[in-house]
Amino acid sequence: xxxxxxxxxxxxxxxxIFKAEWMLSNFGRxxxxxxxxxxxxxxxxxxxxxGIVFIFFGFLAVxxxxxxxxxxxxxxLTRYMVPGEGTDF
Numbered sequence: 001x002x003x004x005x006x007x008x009x010x011x012x013x014x015x016x017i018f019k020a021e022w023m024l025s026n027f028g029r030x031x032x033x034x035x036x037x038x039x040x041x042x043x044x045x046x047x048x049x050x051g052i053v054f055i056f057f058g059f060l061a062v063x064x065x066x067x068x069x070x071x072x073x074x075x076x077l078t079r080y081m082v083p084g085e086g087t088d089f
Contacts (some may be wrong), residue, residue, distance in 0.1 A: 006061030013054030020047040 016023065024043050033046030060066040071078075 002061055002064060006058050006063075008058075009061055010058030013051045013056075015060055016051030016054060017048050020044045020051070022046055023047050 021044065024047065029043040029048050034042040035047045036042065057066065060069050
């Protein structure tokens with residue numbers, strides 16, 4: 001099942017990257033990306049960055065590494081939830 005979900009996430013990421021102009025015309029400009037990445041092409045770049053993030057998580061899902069990555073990424077938040085660990089203030 002992880003392979004199917006990962007491949008779907010990969011396909012969605014590729015679709016977002018290749019159809020960035022279509023997404024811009026249908027969903028509009030994103031103010032955050034326009035402010036941070038430029039005046040005319042910021043939203044296109046933003047949509048492509050979102051697509052790259054989808055592709056990254058799709059590869060993690062296909063290879064079965066998403067659990068370890070999320071554990072590593074969220075460790076600063078979750079270390080205080082485990083009794084007896086991370087309480088060395």
